[in-house]
Amino acid sequence: MVDWRDILKAQLFSTVCWYRNNKWMLITTFVWPYLMVGTIFGIGMALGSLEEYAERVGVVNPALYLLASSAVAMSSVYIMYSITGFVLENRWIGTLPYLLLSPAKTHTVIVFSSLPDALTSPVFTAIAIIPAAVYFEGFTGALRIFIVLLITILGMLPLMGLSVIMASTILFLKEESNIMGSVVPFILLVSGVYYPIEVLPRVLQVISQFVPVTYVVEATKIVSTYLTSEARMLMVALYMIGLLTVGYNLLATLAMTKVERAIKSKGAL
Amino acid sequence: MSSAVQVEDVTKNYTTSVRKGLLRREKRVVKALKGVSFTVSYGEVFGLLGPNGAGKTTTIKILATLLIPDSGKATVCGYDVVEDPEMVRDSIGVTLTVEKGFFWKLTGRENLKYFGMLRGLSGKKLNERVNDLLETLGLNKLGASDRFYEEYSLGMKARLCLARALLTDPPILMLDEPTLGLDPPSAREIRNLLVMLARNRKAVLVTTHNMFEAELICDRVAIIDEGRIISIGPVQELKRRVADKIAVDILVSNPAIGLEIMRKRLRTVIETVGVGVDERGGVYVRFTCRSGEEDKMIADVIKSLGDLKVRIYRVNVEEPTLEDVFISLTGKAGEA
Numbered sequence: 376m377v378d379w380r381d382i383l384k385a386q387l388f389s390t391v392c393w394y395r396n397n398k399w400m401l402i403t404t405f406v407w408p409y410l411m412v413g414t415i416f417g418i419g420m421a422l423g424s425l426e427e428y429a430e431r432v433g434v435v436n437p438a439l440y441l442l443a444s445s446a447v448a449m450s451s452v453y454i455m456y457s458i459t460g461f462v463l464e465n466r467w468i469g470t471l472p473y474l475l476l477s478p479a480k481t482h483t484v485i486v487f488s489s490l491p492d493a494l495t496s497p498v499f500t501a502i503a504i505i506p507a508a509v510y511f512e513g514f515t516g517a518l519r520i521f522i523v524l525l526i527t528i529l530g531m532l533p534l535m536g537l538s539v540i541m542a543s544t545i546l547f548l549k550e551e552s553n554i555m556g557s558v559v560p561f562i563l564l565v566s567g568v569y570y571p572i573e574v575l576p577r578v579l580q581v582i583s584q585f586v587p588v589t590y591v592v593e594a595t596k597i598v599s600t601y602l603t604s605e606a607r608m609l610m611v612a613l614y615m616i617g618l619l620t621v622g623y624n625l626l627a628t629l630a631m632t633k634v635e636r637a638i639k640s641k642g643a644l
Numbered sequence: 645m646s647s648a649v650q651v652e653d654v655t656k657n658y659t660t661s662v663r664k665g666l667l668r669r670e671k672r673v674v675k676a677l678k679g680v681s682f683t684v685s686y687g688e689v690f691g692l693l694g695p696n697g698a699g700k701t702t703t704i705k706i707l708a709t710l711l712i713p714d715s716g717k718a719t720v721c722g723y724d725v726v727e728d729p730e731m732v733r734d735s736i737g738v739t740l741t742v743e744k745g746f747f748w749k750l751t752g753r754e755n756l757k758y759f760g761m762l763r764g765l766s767g768k769k770l771n772e773r774v775n776d777l778l779e780t781l782g783l784n785k786l787g788a789s790d791r792f793y794e795e796y797s798l799g800m801k802a803r804l805c806l807a808r809a810l811l812t813d814p815p816i817l818m819l820d821e822p823t824l825g826l827d828p829p830s831a832r833e834i835r836n837l838l839v840m841l842a843r844n845r846k847a848v849l850v851t852t853h854n855m856f857e858a859e860l861i862c863d864r865v866a867i868i869d870e871g872r873i874i875s876i877g878p879v880q881e882l883k884r885r886v887a888d889k890i891a892v893d894i895l896v897s898n899p900a901i902g903l904e905i906m907r908k909r910l911r912t913v914i915e916t917v918g919v920g921v922d923e924r925g926g927v928y929v930r931f932t933c934r935s936g937e938e939d940k941m942i943a944d945v946i947k948s949l950g951d952l953k954v955r956i957y958r959v960n961v962e963e964p965t966l967e968d969v970f971i972s973l974t975g976k977a978g979e980a
């Protein structure tokens with residue numbers, strides 16, 4: 376029998392082969408955080424000054440905060456792209472049935488095959504951001520990036536199960552419908568990446584408490600502002616991430632049995 | 645030993661919606677399988693033969709646990725395809741459409757290694773197995789093993805696809821049109837390989853609409869049409885079921901004794917024998933007989949001809965082909 380470690384190993388192998396065979400992809404991977412942050416800065420500068428932004432969001436070093444939190448939010452949401460993208464892409468090129476012929480549980484195959492891609496994104500982003508962090512804050516900056524990276528990876532875990540359900544839904548609908556296109560901006564909106572949660576309507580504020588990215592952003596904010604008084608808040612954020620991880624993945628596993636049956640009855644593979 | 649594959653009264657409907665106008669959609673039910681039953685034993689090549697849309701791929705997908713049947717029961721290697729799908733997957737090698745299903749930016753070797761790892765192979769064993777298969781399936785010979793899959797020709801793709809199915813050396817193979825698009829020598833190579841696998845006690849289930857191929861390699865075939873198996877059995881038996889008469893033509897030298905005397909002599913052996921001259925002046929002896937009796941009749945006639953000092957140039961036995969069987973049963977002409 377095959378378990379999640381075999382799946383993960385196989386996918387790591389193919390990811391390494393893939394990057395080796397596609398050097399340009401590797402290069403652009405390191406450049407994109409700068410492109411993205413540049414764009415956000417550009418818009419920010421056009422609308423107001425950095426100081427104003429710092430005051431609004433309530434952080435000491437807005438530059439690093441913005442860099443870190445947007446990268447973090449994007450990265451932890453990226454697992455949704457990884458998993459749904461993985462399913463869609465493999466269906467498109469016809470490899471999906473062969474992956475699912477692996478003698479393991481279907482959701483195990485989907486989650487652990489997507490994981491290397493999901494993890495390479497924040498890891499590469501962190502590596503790419505480190506020069507900027509060192510430039511702004513020296514060694515401490517690098518250390519913070521590292522801690523933030525860990526938080527990001529933790530932040531992915533609750534979204535794992537949710538992503539598999541979304542991927543399966545896309546499979547079931549048999550349409551390359553753009554679920555991601557509406558879900559991801561929504562998650563980013565309610566998680567307080569670009570606006571403080573307080574300015575959101577009441578309903579969204581409640582929803583935001585169930586969105587793991589909220590706590591990832593919260594934790595990032597604490598780490599990047601380096602306020603010791605908020606260390607307790609950091610623990611709370613991590614605790615919430617843990618809670619949501621267990622909760623969401625448990626729900627997802629229960630749902631997956633039904634969802635898999637539905638897909639396989641419909642003939643979506 | 646129990647059967648490798650056992651299918652009992654399996655049905656499958658697909659429900660699709662057809663767009664009618666901008667927003668209106670109409671449900672349509674496609675009855676893909678309407679109660680299919682058959683078994684495949686270890687050591688045989690079993691052919692699932694049928695026209696386009698007959699339900700061949702649907703059957704393979706159900707057996708490979710990629711599709712759940714609506715009703716009926718199917719077991720593979722003793723495991724139920726719905727209850728024990730992981731065990732089923734562990735004992736099978738599968739090819740679906742051979743023209744896709746690999747990663748474009750990986751080489752053939754890398755692709756095989758990846759799929760091998762997904763099936764629990766690793767380390768030296770994996771490397772050796774991949775090397776063996778690249779050799780056996782002629783990908784080394786074609787110089788394709790270390791080229792990107794995106795550069796593969798259809799034949800190379802088909803070979804790689806079969807290599808993947810063989811990675812774990814599974815006891816049961818399910819191959820959906822494994823020789824589709826192959827040139828004749830390549831197709832022959834693959835067919836020989838399939839027969840050899842069956843000789844090594846593997847159960848080989850192939851689907852095809854290539855009558856010629858089915859006739860060459862299958863020990864038994866099931867003819868499936870519109871979701872029903874309409875005939876099943878060894879190829880020879882199916883032929884006999886359809887056509888019970890066999891026509892025999894023997895081209896001979898001009899008898900010194902004259903055609904009339906030859907005809908009279910031969911009629912003592914077979915009453916209905918005809919002797920004639922064709923448009924190019926060749927002399928032939930022609931008779932029909934019941935299927936299964938042709939061997940003895942031909943021997944008798946040849947012996948008489950020998951007694952008459954007539955030389956035999958050619959014996960032509962007109963058996964119905966599997967294609968005849970197919971057409972007569974389905975009312976449709978096959979592709980090959």
Ligand SMILES: Nc1ncnc2c1ncn2[C@@H]1O[C@H](COP(=O)(O)OP(=O)(O)OP(=O)(O)O)[C@@H](O)[C@H]1O
Pocket residue numbers: 641642643658659660674675676694695696697698699700701702703853
């Ligand atoms: N996923 C699906 N959704 C809806 N209908 C389907 C689906 N797959 C197959 N069908 C329909 O089911 C019937 C049987 O299809 P199947 O693919 O099993 O045929 P086949 O015997 O493999 O044909 P071919 O020789 O063309 O490969 C066809 O009418 C087909 O249109």
Ligand SMILES: [Mg+2]
Pocket residue numbers: 700701702820
């Ligand atoms: Mg088919």
